[in-house]
Structure formats: structure tokens, C-alpha cells
Amino acid sequence: MFEIEDIREWRGQSVVDAGKRRIGTLEAIYFDTATDEPSFATVTVGLPTQRKLVFVPLRGCTVGPEYLKVIYDKKQVRDAPAIGTDGELLAADEPQVFAHYELPYAAGASGERRLARR
Incomplete structure (x- = not known):
């Protein structure tokens, strides 16, 4: 997981799955109000004329050079509620x-x- 202080710097970076397949672009971070910890991210996916935001849990995520890697498969994330x-x-x-x-x-x-x- 990344440092909370750095979250705003990651907006606009690529989000990839465990196989490093690009899912989309990081849009926002959602916090669990009970723990005040980052819990979910929204990822912009779709064609330029049909963009939507899908939700993906941040549990187990890691950061690399210019990407956020989540533990979920690309298809599962793209099929998430939007x-x-x-x-x-x-x-x-x-x-x-x-x-x-x-x-x-x-x-x-x-x-x-x-x-x-946030």
C-alpha cells in the first residue's frame, strides 16, 4: 500500500491488474469512514465517448513507477458496479x-x- 499523504499524487496514473494489464486511470480514492483508511478507488474505463467509473478495492494494492497495481483481474474490475x-x-x-x-x-x-x- 502507498502512503496516505501521497494519494493525491497518484490521480491520473494507470491502474493495472496482477498481470500488469492496464485497466484504466485512477480517478479518486474512497476511505472507510470507520477506520479512515483508503478502501476503494474509482478507475476511469471505457472509450472516450462512453467513459464510466468503476470501483476497485485497494486491499493488497502496490505501486510501481507510474502505476497502481490491484490484486483483481482486469475483467472483474471492468465488470464492477459503475x-x-x-x-x-x-x-x-x-x-x-x-x-x-x-x-x-x-x-x-x-x-x-x-x-x-477524498
Whole structure:
């Protein structure tokens, strides 16, 4: 994992899968509101006229020269729940993102969202 202080510097870098196949471009980082740790990233994918943002967990990710490598396969990431490039993930849609990657999901103690964009 990379240092939290460096996250903003990685925006616009390539995101690759474990085989170093390019998935797309890093757009934003989402934090778990319970731990304040980076949890998910959004990756811009698609053709120039049909771009969308897909979500990918940051667990197990590593950085290389000018790329962020995730542990998930390119196809799995590209098939993940998506939003428009100017969209927002609705709280009701968060469980679908976690389910896509077979990760446990729990709302915060007060019902607040677990992911917050930074």
C-alpha cells in the first residue's frame, strides 16, 4: 500500500491488474469512514465517448513507477458496479460494490456510509 499523504499524487496514473494489464486511470480514492483508511478507488474505463467509473478495492494494492497495481483481474474490475464520470455512489448501492468483490459489508454504527471520497 502507498502512503496516505501521497494519494493525491497518484490521480491520473494507470491502474493495472496482477498481470500488469492496464485497466484504466485512477480517478479518486474512497476511505472507510470507520477506520479512515483508503478502501476503494474509482478507475476511469471505457472509450472516450462512453467513459464510466468503476470501483476497485485497494486491499493488497502496490505501486510501481507510474502505476497502481490491484490484486483483481482486469475483467472483474471492468465488470464492477459503475457510476458516470460525474456521478456519485449512492449509499443504497454500496453493498453491490462489496458483493461484486465478495467482501463483507457493514454500515456504520449510526447508519452512516462506510465510504467517503477524498
